[in-house]
Amino acid sequence: MTGAAARGCRDLPVLRERGQREVFCGLTGIIWLHRKMQDAFFLVVGSRTCAHLLQSAAGVMIFAEPRFGTAILEEKDLAGLADAQAELDREVARLLTRRPDIRHLFLVGSCPSEVIKLDLAKAAERLSAAHAPHVRVLNYSGSGIETTFTQGEDACLAAMVPVLPATSARELLLVGALPDVVEDQALALLAALGIGPVRVLPARRSADLPAVGPNTLCVLTQPFLGDTRAALMRRGAPMLAAPFPFGEEGTTLWLRAVAAAFGVPEARFTAVTDAPRARARTAVAAHRATLEGRRLFLFPDSQLEIPLARFLARECGMRPVEVGTPYLHRDILGPDLDLLPPGPVLSEGQDVDRQLERVRAARPDLTVCGLGLANPLEAEGLATKWAIELVFTPVHFYEQAGDLAGLFSRPLRRRALLRPTIGLEAAE
Ligand code: SF4
Numbered sequence: 001m002t003g004a005a006a007r008g009c010r011d012l013p014v015l016r017e018r019g020q021r022e023v024f025c026g027l028t029g030i031i032w033l034h035r036k037m038q039d040a041f042f043l044v045v046g047s048r049t050c051a052h053l054l055q056s057a058a059g060v061m062i063f064a065e066p067r068f069g070t071a072i073l074e075e076k077d078l079a080g081l082a083d084a085q086a087e088l089d090r091e092v093a094r095l096l097t098r099r100p101d102i103r104h105l106f107l108v109g110s111c112p113s114e115v116i117k118l119d120l121a122k123a124a125e126r127l128s129a130a131h132a133p134h135v136r137v138l139n140y141s142g143s144g145i146e147t148t149f150t151q152g153e154d155a156c157l158a159a160m161v162p163v164l165p166a167t168s169a170r171e172l173l174l175v176g177a178l179p180d181v182v183e184d185q186a187l188a189l190l191a192a193l194g195i196g197p198v199r200v201l202p203a204r205r206s207a208d209l210p211a212v213g214p215n216t217l218c219v220l221t222q223p224f225l226g227d228t229r230a231a232l233m234r235r236g237a238p239m240l241a242a243p244f245p246f247g248e249e250g251t252t253l254w255l256r257a258v259a260a261a262f263g264v265p266e267a268r269f270t271a272v273t274d275a276p277r278a279r280a281r282t283a284v285a286a287h288r289a290t291l292e293g294r295r296l297f298l299f300p301d302s303q304l305e306i307p308l309a310r311f312l313a314r315e316c317g318m319r320p321v322e323v324g325t326p327y328l329h330r331d332i333l334g335p336d337l338d339l340l341p342p343g344p345v346l347s348e349g350q351d352v353d354r355q356l357e358r359v360r361a362a363r364p365d366l367t368v369c370g371l372g373l374a375n376p377l378e379a380e381g382l383a384t385k386w387a388i389e390l391v392f393t394p395v396h397f398y399e400q401a402g403d404l405a406g407l408f409s410r411p412l413r414r415r416a417l418l419r420p421t422i423g424l425e426a427a428e
Pocket of ligand 1: 046
């Protein structure tokens with residue numbers, strides 16, 4: 001494991017592309033953030049396209065008690081920005097009267113030019129003052145011009161950091177929205193290691209918002225939180241560097257970095273982690289036969305690509321051909337790059353036509369990409385995996401390692417099952 005560090009991909013040249021991109025916008029993050037933050041509301045200031053995106057992507061949840069909505073700016077709002085601000089104030093007042101449970105209101109910016117002209121930071125300040133202390137209003141951009149889909153979470157969390165209370169207490173802060181069940185597993189492991197107090201950003205309820213200061217040791221659970229990380233560092237909080245907790249190895253190294261910072265003895269570390277490590281190894285092994293030796297091509301999408309390629313190469317035996325990422329943040333991804341076996345092309349950004357040419361030339365066994373590319377590539381005979389599933393499925397830490405491997409082995413198994421059928425049909 002340590003020997004590989006010297007042979008990893010950290011210093012390999014990166015293919016940088018700045019062309020047309022094929023990814024969702026940052027509004028998508030609302031779909032998982034609204035589930036996580038139970039007394040928050042996300043008000044998208046946008047167009048009907050934005051409303052459609054949220055309703056079609058989160059169609060199931062909209063029938064439950066929704067914690068997001070869209071303030072649609074109509075053509076008439078173009079007539080005057082003052083009118084648009086007044087309309088927004090009325091919309092927010094109506095919402096807060098109807099929903100007295102809301103404690104955090106996020107005004108989420110989008111693409112239309114009339115929204116861009118609207119100063120949402122000023123609006124958030126004005127509305128925060130008007131509805132204080134009951135509701136805090138913050139703003140961030142989920143616009144597709146500025147953000148890819150996981151950057152919406154980054155923008156949201158980064159907007160929260162400046163208003164977190166100050167502390168000088170020594171605490172661990174987990175940074176990143178995890179499904180509750182996964183977060184509970186992580187907290188249980190850290191508690192068993194004797195590490196605490198542990199806080200989480202984002203907290204499930206606004207009353208539990210973490211405080212931050214020079215003794216708040218932060219560790220990311222998601223690799224796409226570059227702006228949030230920078231905002232926490234501006235508050236003086238030190239940052240731990242570690243591989244991300246995907247798979248048995250990633251989880252162990254992530255926990256080990258935290259344990260080292262808190263002086264956990266090795267005997268306690270192994271006593272706590274041995275059993276879940278063994279479970280994770282067994283669960284991953286069930287998928288290894290399907291994945292071993294298979295060639296993998298990752299389009300830039302979720303920013304999870306590099307830690308996933310590390311997991312799939314080292315624990316599942318896959319052979320990454322190209323690993324794309326929207327942004328390559330070396331300070332965040334360095335520990336994963338160190339472990340990623342050399343061989344793949346590392347690409348940052350996207351020029352989708354050129355990348356499609358490369359994937360067609362490479363003919364990988366599995367391509368991880370966005371929804372828009374998956375169908376055409378499947379039609380060309382390539383097996384695909386939707387990148388967006390990786391953020392909707394619990395994939396972090398030991399107990400999810402098998403499910404994570406399963407996300408990649410399933411499309412390959414399905415294809416293997418389909419092939420004989422296709423052959424038979426052709427023969428008939
Ligand atoms: S890309 Fe822009 S216009 Fe389209 S849904 Fe996202 S924010 Fe709205």
